[in-house]
Amino acid sequence: MTQDISPSVARATAPTFSPLYRQIKDFLVDCLARGEWGPGAAIPSEAELAQRFNVSQGTVRKAIDEMAAENLLVRRQGKGTFVASHDDPRSHYRFLRLIPDDGSMVESHSEPFACAVQEAAPEVAAALQLETGAPVIVIKRLLSFAGKSVIYDQIYLPAGQFPGLTLETLRAGERSFYSLLENDFGVRMIHAEERLRAVAADAESAGLLAVAEGSPLLLVERTAYTYGNQPVEWRRGLYLTTAHYYRNDLG
Template structure:
């Protein structure tokens, strides 16, 4: 008797092909995870663009030669990852940064009344330069590769509340300029998605309390040494590829930083 049986798994999307995986193999992934990876590949390649409806569960099940339940589980995870959005009675759509609920997913500063207030962005600077060593490391670039540096202020209810310093890989954001930023009406991440084909999928943040240095204090209209919230974020696109380093300084008088843990 064979004491180490192997399981045979049909490869989705490859008719007749099989893959023999030892039952004890640590690299084995459930079938729905394989389908999730295939759908993600379609999203990354642009087969289904932001805001577009993807095929139905029945159609995807037929395409990948799996059960509808397997597809549903894959889509459930992609929706939980904010890559897809289910709309009751309409279908499943590719998430986009043009949706209000997605816009506020990455902007976590909320007023004490809990309501989402619109903000105004004031561009201070947009220039191309050689990547500083730390920025190159965080963006997985070679030293001195080109980057784009954006500096801006965000105003809520007429009050300057956030100073952002944003670093982007120059090769990905070729052609980004102060003029294009000034002409675009909408969220910054929506512009990156629409005009540069780069969608922010997830972000990792480090937060700490700091005293405002004189230059930042002047921009935010507070006294030097005033308490600020410092937020450093690295944002990733498909394939866990870093495409943004953002350093923000937040005035939190009347505001708090909300994060949902799950």
């Protein structure tokens, strides 16, 4: 007989039946999306969830295993299972792929220098699933390794989801950009897609990165998504790759 974690839910003529562990996973993902447990918080123990859903602990375990593999949760033996957070040092460099040629682990430093609201250009609107002309926050910043500027980022966010975000906010504190969005606006980035191209530096980029106009730069366009595959950030990064490279592992 087909089972369901919530007997009160009408199964009716629904032609789609998921295994129990998947129903549990879907439920837990929904809890995360609704902010039931904030980033860094502990979720209920496997035993408690098993009791709550009337399933065995192994079934709950399989659901959590998959979510841990997707970087949604973090297991810590003896302590519990926690909602993944960009505050965690382990998640800190998950989205930055530029590495110095010499392999040194120098600290990177972000220097935002502009933050304004604009109307979304068609390209930006399409990526963020907004109407063209909708208000977006535009942030410009320079990222440097060991004092040398290597990335010029232009970041676009839907204005409505980040009220009161200013240049001062960005410059305050040492936390990373995604940590800030997570803590101050409750928006957690869980996935991103990047499109890379080689381009010639325009006047603005050349000036900021201290190279000749026309020099080859690595263009990295990123769309970042929160729960439910909802895009909430689009950015255009220009990477100077004379002494650094973009690393990618093909599994």
